[in-house]
Amino acid sequence: MANQAITGQAISGQAISGHPILTHPLLSWTATGRWFYLAAAFAAMLLAVWLIDRHRRRRGTSRAEIAAVAVTGLWCLIGSANGSTSMLATLGEVARNLAWLMVVLNLFARDHRDETVAPVRPVLAALALVELFQIGLVMLTVRYAAFAAAVTTIGKVSDLFHLLTTTGALVLVHNLYVGAVAGQRSAVRWNCLALALIWGYDLNYYTIAYLGHAMPDELVVLRAAAQGLALVMVGVAARSGGSLRLSPSRAVAFQSLMLLIIGVYLIVMVGAAQSVAWAGGNTSELVQLGFAFGTTVVIIALVPSARLRRWLNVVLAKHFFQHRYDYRAEWLRFARTIGRANLNAPADSQAQPLHARVVQAVADITDSARGVLLVPGEGGGLVLASRWQWPTLDIPANAMAAAAVAFLERSGFIVDLDQVRRGTDHTGEATLMPAWMVDEDAVWVLVPLLHFERLVGLVVLGRPALVRELDWEDFDLLRVVGQQLASFLAEQSSHAALLEASRFDEFNRRIAFVMHDIKNLASQLALLARNAERHADNPEFRRDMLVTLRNSADKLNTLIARLSRYGAGSVPPGEPIDAAEVITAIATRCNVALGHPQVFAADAQPCRVIAARDTLDQVISHLVQNALDATEAQLGVMLRSRVVDGQGVIEVIDSGSGMSPEFVRNRLFTPFVSTKPGGFGIGAFEARELVHAMRGRLQVDSREGLGSRFTIHLPLAPDASDMPDPAVAPAPSVSHPATKVPVS
Secondary structure, X not given: XXXXXXXXXXXXXXXXOOEOOOOOOOHHHHHHHHHHHHHHHHHHHHHHHHHHHHHHOOOOOOHHHHHHHHHHHHHHHHHHHHOOOOHHHHHHHHHHHHHHHHHHHHHHHHHHOHHHEOOHHHHHHHHHHHHHHHHHHHHHHHHOOOOHHXXXXXXXXXXXXXXXXXXXXXXXXXXXXXXXXXXHOHHHHHHHHHHHHHHHHHHXXXXXXXXXXXXXXXXXXXXXXXXXXXXXXXXXXXHHOOOOOEOOOHHHHHHHHHHHHHHHHHHHHHHHHHHHHHHOOOOHHHHHHHHHHHHHHHHHHHOOOHHHHHHXXXXXXXXXXXXXXXXXXXXXXXXXXXXXXXXXXXXXXXXXXXXXXXXXXXXHHHOOOOEEEEEEOHHHOEEEEEEEOOOOOOOOOOOEOHHHHHHHHHHOOOEEHHHHHOOOOOOOOOOOOOHHHHHOOOEEEEEEEEEOOEEEEEEEEXXXXXXXXXXXXXXXHHHHHHHHHHHHHHHHHHHHHHHHHHHXXXXXXXXXXXXXXXXXXXHHHHHHHHHHHHHOOOHHHHHHHHHHHHHHHHHHHHHHHHHOOOOHHHOXXXXXXXXXXXXXHHHHHHHHHHOOOOEEEEEEOOOEXXXXXXXXXXXXXXXHHHHHHHOOOOOOEEEEEEEEOOEEEEEEEEOOOOOOHXXXXXXXXXXXOOOOOOOOOOHHHHHHHHHHHOOOEEEEEEEOOOEEEEEEEEEEOHHHHHOOOXXXXXXXOXXXXXXXXXXX
């Protein structure tokens, strides 16, 4: 029994487990196979001698390659003498596979790049261990040689181990070749072809042996021919020489891992099905069908899972590579995201704004599916600038206080809110984070965008599908990307400022001519009035003419004053006035002009502020007119005045169509941009500038579909401290049936 196969192929002409005789006594094919193995052994010995000579002359041939060729020649010699299916040939094949696995490790280790592919050594060790199991199977075959059924079972197990070894080895060869730099693949091409030929033929050889319960002698002969051809390829590889430099990408490693998983899955499937068949019984076919159905359902459920793919990517990056990120791939993706609006969008679709692309560029790094961008607003805090795939996040008007902004500018700290929620406080960030961020569990990481130590934006990332703990590599990459994005935002702001300045310059040139003509007309009318006083004979006509001319002159002079009032210097000095009186007068005037009540000073509490009455009247009138334009006739506009936190507050509230955060941030206060037909586009800008000139500020809170609220903050008059604080004794609010609930 010493020359019997342990691959389940033949047992000396006996019947095995009811199967027909598995021997093929074709003497001619057997003799041909022995001659082929002898020729391959002779070629291997010649190649080994040549490689030894090259190694002595330092031509780049490794000891592992010489040993592999020599062991292959010895195995071919044993196959020629005892047959390729003998137990001694099986031991020789084990030595051959181990030697070629060492060659694979040597190829990976060239240029010291094996340290960047951490799993190469463990995978090779696992494959070597599986191959060493063949020695134990040979010993079991000798021990139970008298039992045909036992020998057949051992042969099946041996075939499965051979399939596992060849599958894993082919995956390594694939990764070895594809991971090499394109310009240097020629140095490893012939070695990879030789290894692929050896193990690829063995994969088919043992698959047929396992499934067919027999091995045709033709395939045994062709196996010897395949060994000879592989040795020729090794000689060509040694002749070509060259150096190898590996750079396996994440995609290549991921595909190789998936290929290995598929190979293991197929082997497990075959083994499980055969185990069920061995169990026998009337239900064996039903069990096989159920097993196949169940595994198919599991595969269909798991393969399309994005969560599974992300998990595999995380495991691959964590255990297979020294660095988590493929920086070349990350940089190319970053450049594509920032440099284009949307390549997949139709040509006539609206381009994605830069602010949204900034959020997407950061979110792609951490696999976050959504995020928002906050930018500096008035008062030193942060306000919402843009959303990316996150329309449901509720963000207050003042998203982050000035103290937190100063901390981020000073430290550049990337805040992991999960750590803040767990009570971890590294540099004092926990006490500065807004409550709405901490309370919203979907908010994950805050990435500051710093440009020359100035915070130009803050990216708020949503929680990804697969949450992991961020490490130093994540923080370094996010910090560098944040600096780059900050430069893009700063460049856009500078460009917008230059464009606005050029528009103002053009506007000023045009207005200069208009003002000159109006001044001339005003002078002519004033002269006419003086001449009429002197020469008119009809007293009644003279009086009417004087009234008309004087009114015209006053209107023209007022127009000149309003046209030239775009800076703080042209605003009259402030004086103590009651804001409640101003909004009450405006409401009365608007209702008279409309012919029905639509503007309501419903909560006009006494509020004495320092302001220019005419200027404040102009600002509120403009805001009321905009509110009326955005509100349906049956709905009202609310005016309120009160004292809050030592400041006078005037609110104009409507229930109109509302505005998006992007419009409020980027277009509402931009000069010469108007959504009204024929609009000049400077009304909102002028209103804000006039409020600033009175040492106040204008705040906007708007929701699409609900309405808008414009809030004017002005300094209180010195005697305003005696007025009651509405926070202590709030006055009852007055509503009107025609109005909706104000925006909160």
